[in-house]
Amino acid sequence: MGIEILGISASPIPNSNMDQLVLQVLQTSGLDYEFVKLSHLNVGPCRACKACREDNICKVADDFPELAIKLQAAKGLVIGGYTPSGVLDSFTKTFIERLRSRRHLNGSTEQKYVVTIISGLSKQTRELALKAIGKELLMENVQPVAQLNIDENVPYLTMEDQPVWEMAAQSGKLLAQFITEEIECWLDYE
Secondary structure (H helix, E strand, O other): OOOOEEEEEOOOOOOOHHHHHHHHHHHHHOOOEEEEEHHHOOOOOOOOOOHHHHOOOOOOOOOHHHHHHHHHHOOEEEEEEEOHHHOOOHHHHHHHHHHHHHOOOOOOOOOOEEEEEEEEOOHHHHHHHHHHHHHHHHHOOOEEEEEEEEEOOOOOOOHHHOHHHHHHHHHHHHHHHHHOOOOOOOOOOO
């Protein structure tokens, strides 16, 4: 059996708080998963070439097409981004932008269950980033499960002591319940 959840961390910091939170969601789900660090991949922005219209496969020669195959196989997705300088990071924006190549024919991201996590200094900025991601994912017709945010991204902060750590664990269990069809989704991005 392949992976059931694909976990994405946009943080370029090794073993960052975001990495730890994404992994907490993945591990507590109890399902097979793969963790991907976007900063280790070469994924550039959409080139608007529209070559993906024929088959939902992006033709840009970078790491996204391989990542898209993993996404296609997974039933769930965990996206972890951060907000440097008061805006959503470019790794997360680029990844979400490239998802558009998957929806021309049959919406290959449809009905996937998603947990989104954002870190940053400003609560207002984190909330705006979650809303922005939510709007993009709404276009992908995914099913939102949970949205988490964490204050700051200090590398030496002990994540296990933060309230968001338990929220990440609960989100992982909830994500597994949706994937295994024990419950139906209720959260709305709007």
